[in-house]
Amino acid sequence: MKELVLRHKVHRSFTIPLIRQLAYSTSLANSRSLLNTFRCSFTLYKFGRRLVHSVKAMESAPEPVIVNHVGDRVQLKFTYSEPQFNFKRVFNMDRSEQEQMSVLTARISSNIEKFLAKKASKVNKKNRSSGSPPVDAAVIQPAVSLLLDGKPAEPQLSCAEALVEQGARAALHIGRLRYRLSVNPPAVLSLSLPSSLMAGFPVHPGRLQLAFSEHAELCWQREDPAADGGWRVVGSSHSYMPSAEDIGHRLRLVCVPVNGERRGETVTVVSEQDVQAGPGPCPFDQRHAFTRTVTCQDSYRVVSYNILADLYADSDFTRTVLHPYCPPYALNIDYRKQLIVKELMGYNGDIVCLQEVDKKVYEGDLEPMFETAGLEGVFTPKGGQVTEGLVCFYRSSKLRLVDTERVVLGEMVSEDPLYADVEKACAQNDQLRDRLTKRTQTLQVNVLDVVPPPDADRPPRRLVVANTHLYFHPNADHIRALQIGICMRHLERLIERLRTEEPGREVALLFCGDFNSCPEFSVLRLMTTQRLEEDLQDFSSAPGEEVHGVSFQHPYRIASACGTPEYTNYVDKFRGCLDYIFYMTDFMDVQQVVPLPSHEEVTRHTALPSVVIPSDHLALVADLGWRPAPPN
Known part of the structure; x- marks a missing residue:
């Protein structure tokens, strides 16, 4: 380095005599030799200038090394540059927290050497074409070391010990570059x-x-x-x-x-695309006129909505067979979720039960948006490897989550003696067993304590909010009858246990969902009449899978908050009422039912989903309030 700097200072006194000697030389060979010497000296001079500039640049403070400790891994990110090669690169490393620092520093040195060698190869290729001498990346290969309080760290220290636990005292030296450490920055x-x-x-x-x-x-x-x-x-x-x-x-x-x-x-x-004009007025805009404000402390706006999972909407079969009337762009989840979010947020719900929710949509879209509105959420995946499931949001100023439970209905038959009669019926019919137990339908159960008004003078209250999505197949009325019976047995046992544990607390049930069952079939019958007899016609709906020796009953007076509208699901080849909000009439009253879109609005674009309605179902919205406590 000293020689190169000296050459820079005396280059005029060096080159002028050299040119004079060339001019008076009588030997062509000597002239060529001296000319080559001149070229080499001038190249070294330029290289020296670049190297001096590089040293000066190295002396400036670089960006810190980012150190993240995630699980049992230590992740590093730092930028290293060599101006003389026009080289600048961000290095990302992921190492075991137990790895010794001697191994890590050797790895850093090796990585830098590898990329410098590649860059030097490109520079030398250019130099060969211009007649310049080659450069050797090895001569500027920087040494790598870690210092603690200015002293070399023990090489046997682990990454976690040296970089994380003592990161505030540490500095990473790469050549003459000194990096401070920023440990676990946001x-x-x-x-x-x-x-x-x-x-x-x-x-x-x-x-x-x-x-x-x-x-x-x-x-x-x-x-x-x-x-x-x-x-x-x-x-x-x-x-x-x-x-x-x-x-x-x-x-x-x-x-x-x-x-x-x-x-x-x-x-x-x-954004990849420009902002586009919207589809115009949507049917839910009219419904929002009924839900502009949040309900009072003792009331709850309950929403139940199957939002159509992207898992089922994003396929050629859906676009060409199930919903060919819906433009493909309107089936895209990035389009639909804008409508879904606006619709749901406009209802100002207190309890929002959703079905067919993709986990990615819950985590990336629904949960953050509802959180800003003061609602907390619970996601319950279906059984098997399915990536969609059930979601319940609840307003945290009114309700506090005590417990949540996931019940895979098909698994309960063989695991719980409460369903011994169902297990016996399945034991007598392999087809029935396979049809029932291989289903992934799930019951989500959330136990929520009511947050009372400050001046409330009444017993404490608790809500059991259940949410489900029953089997969809048209010839599976018998399976849905078994599934709703399993749900109600489970919920009855839970409710009675809660009442026994705290006799002074009121416990009421809200049961929402896409039950895939029209009003004339077993779901509504069991919920509102409290019984399903052994000779139920639905138990014989599928030849070869008949259900024998099973009946269901429960002790609760239950009604459908939104009644039985003509349809809640409207597609090209089917329309019917499949969705319900069930509530206990002994404890709650219906204060408002938000009207469904008109038939004209639903069919304006043939069927559902459409460019203005993002699902093949319609959202049910009802306001429910606690009935006055009976006098003592």
């Missing part, structure tokens, strides 16, 4: 925007995942060439409602993770 793991954005429909970050962060600061921006930097700030909340001004422009979301006073790296995402 970070954005993933962030995206939906592919479909429409004016008048809320947009929110998709797949927003944070690490070591309490929350994220969000800034919504609209593309605008007249604004500073080409983007104009339009919002700062978790969601943004695009307006007519946004049509034809892209949106950008800037996200900063925050944990206390620590702020992580800013992550920015830009």
Whole structure:
């Protein structure tokens, strides 16, 4: 280095005599030799200048090494550059927390050497074509070491000990670069925007995942060439409602993770498409006129809605056979979930039971949006490997979750003596057993304590909120009869146990769902008449799978809050009432039923789903209130 710097200082005194010697030389060979020497010296001079510049750049403070401790892994992220090669690269490493520092530093050195060698190869290829001498990446291969309080760390220290536990004292040296460590800083793991954005429909970050962060600061921006930097700030909340001004422009979301006073790296995402005009007025806009405000403390707006899982909507069979009348773009989940979110949020529900909810939609869309509205949620997957399930949201200012339970109906038959008669019927009929026990239908049960008004003078209350989606097949009335019977036996046992444990507490049942059963069949009959007899016609609905020796009963007076509308499911080849909100009439009264869309609105685009109704079902919405406590 000293020689190169010296050559830089004396290059004029070195080159002028050299040129004079060339001019007076009588030997052509000597002239060529001296000329080559000159070229080499001048190349070394330029290399020396670059190296001096590089040293100066290295002395400036670089960005820190990001260290994340996740589970039993230690993840590192740092940027390394070599200006003389025009080389700059971000290195990401994922190592065991038990790995010794000597191994890690050797790995860092090896990784840098590998990429420097590749870069040197490209530089030398260019140098060969220009006649410049080759460069050797090995001569600038930096040494790697970890220092604690300025002293070399013990090489046998583990990554967790050296980088995480003592990260505040540590510095990573790579050559003359000194990196400070930032341990577990707030970070954005993933962030995206939906592919479909429409004016008048809320947009929110998709797949927003944070690490070591309490929350994220969000800034919504609209593309605008007249604004500073080409983007104009339009919002700062978790969601943004695009307006007519946004049509034809892209949106950008800037996200900063925050944990206390620590702020992580800013992550920015830009929408793939411009904001488009919406589909116009939707039927649920009219329904929102009945739900503009939240109900009072002793009342609950209950919503039950099968939102049509993307698992079933996103297929060629759905687009060409089940719902060929619906434009493919309107079956896309990025389009549909904008309508679903706007519809659900506009109901201002207190208890929202959903069926056919994709886990990714729950985690990435519904849960964050409902959280901003003051509702907490529970997701219960179906049995097997299915990625959709049941969801119950509840308003945390009115209700407190005590317990939640997942009951896979087909598994209960052989596991619980409460269903011994069903097990016996299945033992006598292999076809029946397979049909019942191989189903993935699930019962979600949530026990919720009522948060009373401050001045309430009445016994404590508890709600058992059940949610289910029964078997869909047209020739499976017998299976649905068994499934609803299994549900009610389970719920009766739970309710009576809760009442026995706390005799002074009122316990009431709300049972919501897509029961896939029209009013003339077994579900409504059992719920409202309290019995299903052994000779029930539904038990013989499938030849070869008849159910014998089974009956069901329960002791509760139950009604359907929304009655039995003509249909809650309307597709090309079927329409019928399949969805219900059941409640105990001894404890609650219906205060309001939000009208369903008109037949004209439902059929305006042939059937469901459509460009204005995002599911093949209609949402049921009813306000229920506690009946006055009887006098002592």
